[in-house]
Amino acid sequence: MAVYTQVSAEALARFLAGFDHGELVSAKGIAEGVENSNYLVDTTAGRFILTLYEKRVNAGDLPFFLAMLDHLAARGNAVPRALPDRNGVAIHELEGRPACLIEFLPGVSVSHPTEAQAFAAGAAMGRMHEALADFALVRENSMGIDTWRPLFERCGRDLDGIAPGLYDGVGFALDDVLAGWPGHLPTGTIHADLFPDNVLMRGDTVTGLIDFYFACTDIRAYDLAIMHGAWSFDSTGAQIYPAIGQALIAGYQQAFGLLAEERAGLLYLSKGACVRFLLSRAWDWLNTPAGAMVTRKDPLAYLRRFKAYDIQGTALFG
Ligand SMILES: Nc1ncnc2c1ncn2[C@@H]1O[C@H](COP(=O)(O)OP(=O)(O)OP(=O)(O)O)[C@@H](O)[C@H]1O
Ligand SMILES: N[C@@H](CCO)C(=O)O
The missing domain is CATH 3.30.200.20 (Phosphorylase Kinase; domain 1)
Structure with missing residues (x-):
């Protein structure tokens, strides 16, 4: 809590x-x-x-x-x-x-989204990006790509206390992401944390987007990649639901559009999102204050997602 x-x-x-x-x-x-x-x-x-x-x-x-x-x-x-x-x-x-x-906004967040709900949520992100096209303020991403290696190094070998071999696993993922990152893609104002628990719905209708406290200026398609990882897996990251990811992308494309080069970049943007959430969760796992009423989130669920992206590749975004 x-x-x-x-x-x-x-x-x-x-x-x-x-x-x-x-x-x-x-x-x-x-x-x-x-x-x-x-x-x-x-x-x-x-x-x-x-x-x-x-x-x-x-x-x-x-x-x-x-x-x-x-x-x-x-x-x-x-x-x-x-x-x-x-x-x-x-x-x-x-x-x-x-x-x-x-x-207060009405609606509930869904734990197991259907394709119709994923389509609606992707479209809501597309409309959000459309509306933000003329938003003039800028905020650097405080959890952006430049912060990942320093955070990895601050976690250090303590990562192996979460799971044996995690330090090497994260190091491999980080090197891979930094080598393949599509840094040339268009930027904009993004939500940067649009997980299912931050989308309120009634049936197949989005009634609210909440929790904008990671919002920043970054690669626009990275927002969709974060959403892809958060929505198209079960919470453990062991099971992938490709059709949910496709519905998210289709909804986004219909509402806002997606350039061919953005679609091509989604694999590495999604792998990057895995590294970002793996690291923030691992840091929290190691540093959650005693007595806080909060349920820590499992960092390993994002290592599993990373591996799924690594194995399945661009076919997931076709
Ligand atoms: N404006 C709102 N209207 C209705 N419910 C809300 C609203 N804002 C927050 N909530 C409820 O409070 C919960 C926690 O809010 P929120 O996601 O902003 O917290 P957080 O600690 O920043 O979470 P996160 O872990 O996603 O970063 C939401 O899941 C939702 O149930
Ligand atoms: N959505 C994040 C928590 C907020 O940073 C996670 O699931 O790790």
């Missing part, structure tokens, strides 16, 4: 008093997620999400994320905006952490 920071009822009631969104009725920590502390807050005026930003979110980046959400919402994308208080301020401090009160 991702609640790193506890919020007292008194502090939350005082916080809400600054907004025109009713008085506190109830609040409970949300089980999903690993990055930030999230609470579901009911007030006399409705339902909201309270997010306290933790270790990986730099407070200085919040204006970028909130501007991106406003930009997308203004163009009809279903994304949650951070709500301003009576003074027009959206970024606050609560229990010593940066905090925002955020619109």
Whole structure:
């Protein structure tokens, strides 16, 4: 359960008093997620999400994320905006952490997406990229390709404590990805973490894209590659569902389009996404603070994905 920071009822009631969104009725920590502390807050005026930003979110980046959400919402994308208080301020401090009160969106995230759901989610990413084509702000990817070797070296031989041979396995994957990376592809503003748990759906309809706190400026097709790895495998990474990946790509292509060179680059972008999530999960596995109510995610699930991409190759993206 991702609640790193506890919020007292008194502090939350005082916080809400600054907004025109009713008085506190109830609040409970949300089980999903690993990055930030999230609470579901009911007030006399409705339902909201309270997010306290933790270790990986730099407070200085919040204006970028909130501007991106406003930009997308203004163009009809279903994304949650951070709500301003009576003074027009959206970024606050609560229990010593940066905090925002955020619109609640309906829908649930699916654990086993169907092809129709994958098509709809790919199309939602395509519409998001379309809407972001004229978004002017830039944010470097804090988990981008240049950070992978330094993070690998910081994890070092401790990786072998997670699984024997993991240090060599990650080293091989990293060398392969750095050699094949299609760094020439078009860039844009990307979500960079659009896993199934960050897409809210009702049936086959996308009702919300959430969790924009890795959003950045990077290769646009890398966003689709991240999605491919997250959606078209089971959670252990042992089982691949190629038709789900094809549906994602088809939905994206229909909504936004995909250049032939972007399609050709998807294999190495997807392998790169495996290295990125393998490393962040391994780092968290080795460094999760004692007492945090959070379920660590399995790094090995991304080594298995990497191996599947390595064996099956470009046929997966044809
Ligand atoms: N705006 C929203 N509307 C409805 N539910 C939301 C909203 N924001 C977050 N949630 C719920 O809270 C959960 C955790 O949110 P979120 O994914 O942002 O957390 P996180 O810790 O940043 O997660 P992650 O591990 O994906 O980075 C979501 O899975 C969803 O159930
Ligand atoms: N989506 C990420 C967690 C957020 O970085 C993962 O599954 O590893």
